[in-house]
Amino acid sequence: MTTPPPHPPLPNGAFRLHDSYLNDILWFAFIVLASTCLVWLLLFFDTPGPPPKRTRPAIPSLLAASPAIAASFLFARLWWHESQRIQATYPVLAQLAVTAAGIGIAAGSDIGLRRAMSRAAKTAKTPTRTARSPRMTGAPTRAAAATLAAAAVALSVPSAVFVATSVQVTAAEPEPIPETLSDGVRWQRVIDHDYDDDIAGVIAGAVGPILITDHGAMGLDSSTGETTWSYSRPARLHEIAHDCSPSTQAHCDTVLSPDGTHLVIGYGHYPLEIVFVVLNTTNGEVVFEHTYKSKFDRDEDIDELWEYNHPVVQVTDHVLVVEQEVLSLTDGSLLDTMPDAQALRGDVPKCPADDSVGCRRRRPPASAGHSTLVLKTVCWGRDDYPDNDFNDVDYTWCEMGVAPDSDLTAVTTVRAVVPSDEADSDVGPVVGGWTVRYADPDAAYEELIRSNQSEDPDSLSFPLEAVSLDAMAGFTDAEPVALGDLNRPERNETAHTLTILGTPEPYKLTARTHFDPVTKQVYADADAPFVGPGYLDSLRPSESRTDDGTDLVGTDGTIAMHVNYPDPQPNLEYQTRFSPYLVQAPGAVVVVDTRQIHQRGNYDPTPIGYETVIYGVG
Structure with missing residues (x-):
C-alpha cells in the first residue's frame, strides 16, 4: 500500500482526517457501538417496569448521545495526532472534542432527567419538590466528571512527551573545503527510511556536513560519514526558510548563519506557535530556544497562503530575526523590535516604479550578510497578464533596504538588484553575504523597459557585478567585482558560489559564470580550472538507475x-x-x-x- 504524501501545513483552526481512513472508520464504528451500549445500560437499569417497556424510551437517548460522543472521539484523536506532529497543543481540536463530549453527556442527562420528571409527575397527585427541581442521576454526574478529568489530563500529556534528544561532542577544528574530487568514493552511508519519515537532505556546517531529518539534525564526520552530534524531537520540522522543491528540502526546514556556525530549526505550526531551536554546528550544543506566535493579521497583512503559513526568518552571524523580533545568536535575548515600516513581513510597500504594473514585495533571503540585515524588498518587471495577480510577472529588477544588524535605523536602499531565474523565489540569491546587481543601473533599467514591449528580457545581457551586503551597509570597504555581460543569477541553495547565467542559445547549454565570495575570483564554465568551488558547483549528478549508479x-x-x-x-x-x-x-x-x-x-x-x-x- 502506498503511503500518501504528507499534507501541507494548515492555517490555525483547520483540521484534517488522519491518513489512515480505514482505521478511522473502524474506530468510529467501535466507539458508536460502545457508546450505544453504555447509554442503553444506563437507561436500562434506571428505568422501572418490565423489560419490554425499556427499549422504546432509550431510542431518543441513543440518537442524541451517540453521534456527539463519536464526534468527540474523532476530534480528540485528531487533536492528539496534530499535537504530536507540531509538538504543541492544538487548542481548536481540543475544544471541539470537549464540546462534543459535553453535548453527548448533556443530551443523555437531559433524557434521563425528563424521564425522571415524567415518572414523578405520574406517581404524585401534586407536584413534589423533586418533580419541580429534579436532580441529575448518579450516572450522568459521574460521566460528566470523568469527561472533564479526561480532557484535563489529555491537555497536559503532550508537554510531558515532547522531549528533545540531544547528543553533543567536543568542538573540532574545521578542515578546509576540498577543492577537487578524490580518486574514488572515500566513504558512503546508506540510511533506510519510510515515505513519511524522510531525510530532508544535507547541508554544509562549520566543521562538516549536516544531515537534516524530518525531526532534527545530525552532524557527520567528514572523514567517515558517521554521526558526531545530533538533536531531534518527536515532532516534524516546520518550513522556516524557502518554498522550495523536495530535493532541496533541507534548505526549507533550516537556516544557517552566513559563517555556518549556527543552525536554526523550527517546530510547531505557524502562526499558532513555532519553537525555534538554535544549534551550534561545531558540537551540537543547543544555544537557545525561542517560542514565537505571529502578531500579523492574515486578512490585512498577508496576500499568499504559503506566506501566511510560514514565518519570515533571517540570520546574520550575530542575530536571528523572526518577523519583527531581533534576537541575539549568543543567548536568544531580545535585542530590538523592528518597527512596522521595516518589518520583514507586513503591508506591501508602494511600488517605486510608475512605468510597471507588475510590482510586488518579495521575501528577503533567509541568510543575509555577515553583519547586515535585508529588510523590506520589492521587485517589478514585465507583466504579460496584469489581471492574473502578478503570477506571470517576469521580475527583472529589485530594490532592497539593508541595515547593520546592530543599528536597524541606519537603512540604505540598494537599487538594481538582479532577481534569480525563478519568479517565485526570494529577492535574489545571497551567497556568503554577496549578491548580484546591475553595474549600470540607469542603462539597464531603460533597456528593461524597452524590452517589455519588444522582446523577452531573458534574451538580453547586461553588465553585472557582485556586491557585498556588508559593504552596502557600510560595514566593510569591499569593492564590487565585475562579472561580465550576463543575464541573471541562478537559484541553487546548495551552491558555494554565486552562479550567473548568460543568455540562452538554441541547442546549447546556457553559459554560466561563477563568483567565489571567499577568493573574489570570477570564471566561466568553459575557462574554469578543474579545481575550486566554482568547478564543483558546475558538476551535476545524473539521476541514478539500478545498473548505472x-x-x-x-x-x-x-x-x-x-x-x-x-x-x-x-x-x-x-x-x-x-x-x-x-x-x-x-x-x-x-x-x-x-x-x-x-x-x-x-x-x-x-x-x-x-x-x-x-x-x-x-
Missing part, C-alpha cells in the same frame, strides 16, 4: 566521476526519487541521492522502501 557530469558533458551503488541486491531495482546534488562542506565533498526501491519483476509501481545514500567524493 550516478555520474558527476561537467558542463561539457564529460563524466568527472562515476559513483557505483553500494551493495545492490539482485532482486531489487533502484531509482532516483529526487535529483541528486553535491554539497561542499569543510573536510568533505558529498553527493546526496535519495532513491526509491522496487521489487525486480514486480509490475506494481509502488516502492517497497526508500533510502538516502551519502557519498564522500572529495
